[in-house]
Amino acid sequence: MAPRSVIADARDVRRASELIELGARLQVLESETALSRERLLRLYKEIQGRSPPKGMLPFSTDWFITWMPNIHASLFMGIYQNVIQASELDEIDAIIKTYRLYLEQCTVTGQEIVLSLTRAWRLVKFVDAGMLRTVRCTKCTGQFVAHTHDLIEGYVCGLCHMPSRAGKTRAAAKEALANDDMPLTLRRVH
Amino acid sequence: MKNSHLLDEIREANMTYLILAQRMIRDDRDEALYRLGVSEQVAEILADLTPGQMMKIATTNTLVCRFRFDDQMIWNLLTSHTKDIAAQSVAGVHAAILMSTHMAEAA
Numbered sequence: 001m002a003p004r005s006v007i008a009d010a011r012d013v014r015r016a017s018e019l020i021e022l023g024a025r026l027q028v029l030e031s032e033t034a035l036s037r038e039r040l041l042r043l044y045k046e047i048q049g050r051s052p053p054k055g056m057l058p059f060s061t062d063w064f065i066t067w068m069p070n071i072h073a074s075l076f077m078g079i080y081q082n083v084i085q086a087s088e089l090d091e092i093d094a095i096i097k098t099y100r101l102y103l104e105q106c107t108v109t110g111q112e113i114v115l116s117l118t119r120a121w122r123l124v125k126f127v128d129a130g131m132l133r134t135v136r137c138t139k140c141t142g143q144f145v146a147h148t149h150d151l152i153e154g155y156v157c158g159l160c161h162m163p164s165r166a167g168k169t170r171a172a173a174k175e176a177l178a179n180d181d182m183p184l185t186l187r188r189v190h
Numbered sequence: 191m192k193n194s195h196l197l198d199e200i201r202e203a204n205m206t207y208l209i210l211a212q213r214m215i216r217d218d219r220d221e222a223l224y225r226l227g228v229s230e231q232v233a234e235i236l237a238d239l240t241p242g243q244m245m246k247i248a249t250t251n252t253l254v255c256r257f258r259f260d261d262q263m264i265w266n267l268l269t270s271h272t273k274d275i276a277a278q279s280v281a282g283v284h285a286a287i288l289m290s291t292h293m294a295e296a297a
Contacts, residue, residue: 072283097220108282111279111282142284
């Protein structure tokens with residue numbers, strides 16, 4: 001095997017560190033960098049001060065369609081489309097940049113951080129794979145995340161047409177959030 | 191002259207905008223493109239401006255930056271007042287989604 005480029009290695013370490021700081025799961029790191037599992041584990045422990053969580057990644061596209069997650073996923077995709085259009089970043093770097101901007105937007109509008117970095121990464125992969133896409137709301141003209149094969153004739157987004165119980169499950173949401181793969185530093189304390 | 195005060199204020203606003211824009215582009219170009227809503231070419235020009243050039247651009251009777259959205263819906267979302275903090279916050283996110291959509295389409 002040819003020796004790995006030192007520059008590529010440095011880039012991978014930088015990417016992995018940024019991803020770990022933002023709360024990425026190990027699977028994301030393994031798929032986006034060429035670093036060995038041992039090195040990633042060491043890096044993870046050094047940055048987060050604990051072992052990475054085990055278990056499978058969330059794999060359902062349905063989560064992105066439920067009310068609150070859909071709003072956040074659509075916001076993320078909106079920013080992502082701008083970032084990727086404007087510059088020649090690699091996909092993973094664009095995801096990192098977009099995620100930072102998304103966190104910022106949540107802070108200024110006083111929203112809980114619903115989308116973890118791992119979810120955001122999954123979202124981009126789902127869109128790449130053609131399982132999810134964005135559709136235009138016929139009322140507000142914004143782009144929202146939807147299943148690729150859903151009927152979109154006369155689509156109206158969850159914000160123009162609020163479900164009656166939307167946002168009424170604060171307590172439940174908080175609990176679900178606590179179980180999510182969010183790093184402690186990113187969780188909002190109430 | 192009645193307008194000299196106004197012209198001073200316009201120059202100051204322009205100067206502040208140009209300095210901020212340049213700093214943002216130099217700090218993190220990709221992020222700045224999103225925040226400023228300018229093209230890569232414009233960003234390159236802004237990044238290379240000298241203080242003297244900025245002064246020249248700023249000294250005029252018009253503002254160099256303008257509103258990024260003319261959509262009635264976005265204005266309504268951003269200006270709506272409600273006692274419900276949750277609804278207010280959701281309106282903010284809605285506006286952000288619309289703005290990012292329009293930006294991506296304009297590019």
